[in-house]
Every structure is written in structure tokens, then in C-alpha cells.
Amino acid sequence: MFDQLVIDALDFVRSGKSLQGNVPLLNLERLRDYLTNSAGELAYLVTGLLDERDRPLLKMSVNGIIDLSCQRCLEKIEYTLDVKTALLLARNEDELSRYDEDMFVDAIYASNELDILALIEDEVILSLPVSPRHEDTAGCHPSTGTGIHEAAVKEHPFTVLASLKQSH
Known part of the structure; x- marks a missing residue:
């Protein structure tokens, strides 16, 4: 297992410290x-760092490329991560609940053992x-079967319905 990064x-x-590094996906x-x-x-x-109102803040940036599964065709998608976030640190439960009331503020409890x-x-x-999902359907690879679903992909849906109506 990858070493934990725990900070106060x-x-x-x-x-005014900062941490920088790489973490293997296998360890997440x-x-x-x-x-x-x-x-x-x-x-x-x-x-x-401290924000403009002298409140403690953690700024985070995470970058990389991960492989997700397309929900249309279930094939792999390379997804580029570019996460940037700022988290206010609440010193106690009251401060945390006040921050939670503001929908524009992301806050966490300022633990003395925070697992980065x-x-x-x-x-x-x-x-x-x-x-x-793939941004365009051309990236999706539908199955190669010959069922009605595959015919509907190739033809206009009403054409398929008309042919079904004629066959009954």
C-alpha cells in the first residue's frame, strides 16, 4: 500500500506549506x-494558505488521464482530469455548520490528522x-448483431415500425 500523507x-x-507528487491509480x-x-x-x-478574509484554506489541483466506461457502448473512454478546488478549513463544528449553510463554500473540518x-x-x-459517454456517437461501437435495435440505428425509427406493422 502507498504511504499515507497525513497533515495537521x-x-x-x-x-504556508505545499505538497506535490504523484499517486498511482492502483492505490486509490x-x-x-x-x-x-x-x-x-x-x-x-x-x-x-489564508483566503481574503484570513480564513484557513487548502487549494488542491489534481491532473491526469483515467479510463472510464462509456454508458452508451460500454467501451473505454480516456477522460482527462483537471480538478481544481479550494476547501475552507473549519476550526470547530459550529464553524463547519455555518460554512455548510452557504452553497458557494466548500468546507471540511480542520483535523490534526487529515489524510491528503x-x-x-x-x-x-x-x-x-x-x-x-463518448462526445459523439461515432466513438461508440454498437454490437454487430442483426436485431431490431441494430436496424433502428441504421434506419429511421418509423421505417422500422412500418415494417413491423406490415409483418403482422
């Missing part, structure tokens, strides 16, 4: 459920498309 979130921000167990192939890796950059790899995995999963 508020100390990380106070010190929850993300693997969405992938057709777990080869490759993601590049990440996490920076601690789990946070990266969460953000990547949240950024995935709900129903990944």
Missing part, C-alpha cells in the same frame, strides 16, 4: 470502482461525470 491541517496552512481503492483500468497515476498539488490522499480521492470522485 491548520499547521499546514499557518506554515474507491476510485478504482469507477475505472476500466487502474494503470497510470495522478499528479497533485496541495497548498495551504483520501481528500484527493474524494475530490476526484466528486468531479467525475455522472454518465460518461
Whole structure:
């Protein structure tokens, strides 16, 4: 298993630290459920800073290429990840609940043992498309059968219906 990256979130921000590296897809167990192939890796950059109102903030950037399954044809799609997010760090539960009321703010609890790899995995999963598909249907490869569905793909649907009506 890949080493965990655990930080004290508020100390990380106070010190203005940043973490940068690559994580193999194979080590992101929850993300693997969405992938057709777990080869490759993601590049990440996490920076601690204060926002314009002096609130602690983690800025994250995650980049890479992953393989998803097209929901039309079930073939592989190469999906380019370019995740950029900023997470406010809440110092206590009251502050977190106030942040949660604002739909334009993403916030997490400022743990003194924050697992950065789990946070990266969460953000990547949240950024995935709900129903990944090839951008154009030319990228999809329908089955080569000769059923009615395949005929409907090649002909206008009403032509297929007319032929069914005539056969009964």
C-alpha cells in the first residue's frame, strides 16, 4: 500500500506549506470502482494558505488521464482530469455548520490528522461525470448483431415500425 500523507491541517496552512507528487491509480481503492483500468497515476498539488478574509484554506489541483466506461457502448473512454478546488478549513463544528449553510463554500473540518490522499480521492470522485459517454456517437461501437435495435440505428425509427406493422 502507498504511504499515507497525513497533515495537521491548520499547521499546514499557518506554515504556508505545499505538497506535490504523484499517486498511482492502483492505490486509490474507491476510485478504482469507477475505472476500466487502474494503470497510470495522478499528479497533485496541495497548498495551504489564508483566503481574503484570513480564513484557513487548502487549494488542491489534481491532473491526469483515467479510463472510464462509456454508458452508451460500454467501451473505454480516456477522460482527462483537471480538478481544481479550494476547501475552507473549519476550526470547530459550529464553524463547519455555518460554512455548510452557504452553497458557494466548500468546507471540511480542520483535523490534526487529515489524510491528503483520501481528500484527493474524494475530490476526484466528486468531479467525475455522472454518465460518461463518448462526445459523439461515432466513438461508440454498437454490437454487430442483426436485431431490431441494430436496424433502428441504421434506419429511421418509423421505417422500422412500418415494417413491423406490415409483418403482422
